[in-house]
Amino acid sequence: MNPAVISSRSEASLAAAWAVMHYLGEEGYTRLARKIMNARNKIARGVREQGFEIMGDPSVIMAFTSKELNLFKLSDEMVKKGWYLMPQKGIAKMNIPPTLHLTLTPVHEEEADHMLEDLRECVGKVKGQAPSELESFLGAFGLLLDMIAPGEMDLASLGNLLSQIEKNLDAQATQKLLEALGLEKGFPKEMGPIYQLLAALPPEIAELLVNYVIIEIFKRGI
Secondary structure, eight states: OOOSGGGOOOHHHHHHHHHHHHHHHHHHHHHHHHHHHHHHHHHHHHHHHTTOEEOSOOSSEEEEEOSSSOHHHHHHHHHHTTOOOEEEOOBGGGTBOOEEEEEOOTTHHHHHHHHHHHHHHHHHHHTTOOOOHHHHHHHHHHHHHHTSOGGGOOHHHHHHHHHHHHHHSOHHHHHHHHHHTTOSTTOOSOSHHHHHHHHHSOHHHHHHHHHHHHHHHHHTTO
16 A cells, blocks of 8 residues: 555445445355365466476465476466466575466366466477577676676666667667567567566666666657
8 A cells, every 4th residue: 555646546446346245245255265275276286296396385376486497488388378477587696486476366266277288288388498599689688787786877877888789789689689678669579588687687787677668668659
């Protein structure tokens, strides 16, 4: 909760929530909670069988990781199947690995088997897949930014650095960089490379880069 205008809400949503709460009643909420727990148990069992490690003790939110797979690429493959597993880049210095997480709802009870089948298929596609040319390029770009001491960089100096990089790259490399950062018309087709880039950067530099990209999107009218 915060007092900003952006957090204000219409009273209509409050009234709707009150009506739904009374319509469902305790019995209805218990029934929905049971569906969520059934979905959780089924999905947890399924992802463990596929070799993933579940982080913590999941309830209505589940996060899992793998040391063998590029989770960001796996997330993109699942999006193509109609599933959005939210990538989290982790924090290497705190030994928190990258994860995929999902919020469970009652409808997942019936869709769990379908999701696990698609997950298995996508794992097969991603496993052993060599990095793409774009991923290699962004990896090198991330190493360059990682050499910068966070305390020595602010938004203006990062913007100047990226402008110089853009000017000195050849046309093809510049196009790849702009497309990957979402600074060309149409935005990125896949988010995996961007998450991979952010995961390679110190948190302070990653935050500056996100702010820079958002500002540039508005400046360039994308």
